[in-house]
Amino acid sequence: MQPQNTASETPQTAERIGNQPLLGGAGVFALLAGLLAGLVLFLPWDSIWNHLLKRWAASHSPARISWQSVDRATPLSFRINGLTAEAAGWPVSPRVQSLDVRIGVSPLLTLKADTGGRAVRVVLLDSGDFDVQGSANLACLGRRDILGSVSLNAQGRFLRGKDELEKGFIDVRGKALQLPGGLWLGDAALALEYRQGALHIRSFSLREPVQVRAEGTAAVRPGALLTSPYVVSGEILRGRNSLSFNAEGVLGDFLGDTALTQ
Numbered sequence: 001m002q003p004q005n006t007a008s009e010t011p012q013t014a015e016r017i018g019n020q021p022l023l024g025g026a027g028v029f030a031l032l033a034g035l036l037a038g039l040v041l042f043l044p045w046d047s048i049w050n051h052l053l054k055r056w057a058a059s060h061s062p063a064r065i066s067w068q069s070v071d072r073a074t075p076l077s078f079r080i081n082g083l084t085a086e087a088a089g090w091p092v093s094p095r096v097q098s099l100d101v102r103i104g105v106s107p108l109l110t111l112k113a114d115t116g117g118r119a120v121r122v123v124l125l126d127s128g129d130f131d132v133q134g135s136a137n138l139a140c141l142g143r144r145d146i147l148g149s150v151s152l153n154a155q156g157r158f159l160r161g162k163d164e165l166e167k168g169f170i171d172v173r174g175k176a177l178q179l180p181g182g183l184w185l186g187d188a189a190l191a192l193e194y195r196q197g198a199l200h201i202r203s204f205s206l207r208e209p210v211q212v213r214a215e216g217t218a219a220v221r222p223g224a225l226l227t228s229p230y231v232v233s234g235e236i237l238r239g240r241n242s243l244s245f246n247a248e249g250v251l252g253d254f255l256g257d258t259a260l261t262q
Contacts, residue, residue: 045073053080063087077102086142091226091252093142115140118149128158128166138177148177156194164222169193169202184209194220201232211237218251226252 068082120134156168186208214234
């Protein structure tokens with residue numbers, strides 16, 4: 001049995017090792033993945049999203065959009081706390097306790113708004129289709145004369161590449177609602193359908209203080225929704241008797257003194 005000639009093999013082994021790259025393909029991929037993970041985990045995404053939101057809000061002047069803080073942020077999601085929007089002439093001043101935002105591919109955008117103990121979820125697809133589900137505390141409108149809570153169910157579609165509604169419908173129901181002028185409504189339900197610039201009041205029903213059934217239409221004026229004229233017809237039920245009625249006006253009539261102070 002002959003001894004191995006380790007002295008003659010050592011230079012060849014060292015040469016082969018010297019000719020090999022320090023990192024193979026798998027090593028480079030692991031290094032890049034580690035760098036990317038570091039960016040995702042350690043960048044101040046709260047501050048980044050807060051800065052981007054400030055730029056977005058500034059581009060929507062004269063509306064005043066503000067919030068208390070941004071947290072729970074990642075590259076594709078964040079939460080806005082204490083969000084408020086208002087402007088001179090607006091009939092309401094929307095506000096939510098928190099708004100969770102998630103950006104993706106399918107769905108394109110998901111929003112979840114806490115309106116004060118009640119939440120509304122909005123899902124927007126890249127096709128322009130959207131879906132709204134949940135319930136809302138009407139105090140989120142920022143009006144002391146509008147109180148109560150409603151359940152919401154809505155679907156529709158925006159035209160591709162435009163902020164223009166192509167079609168949609170919404171179903172709103174509330175058990176006890178207070179509206180401007182001290183008007184109190186019990187067990188109210190409203191179903192609306194929008195198509196080709198016309199808003200159809202498919203049905204409206206009310207049980208208290210009187211029983212009402214009605215339907216009608218409204219001609220929507222883009223950019224001036226509250227001045228859009230409506231026509232409604234229906235009947236008031238009193239026991240076995242009914243009284244027909246017709247009414248017309250503008251949508252802003254339902255909000256009383258609509259304009260907020262300058």
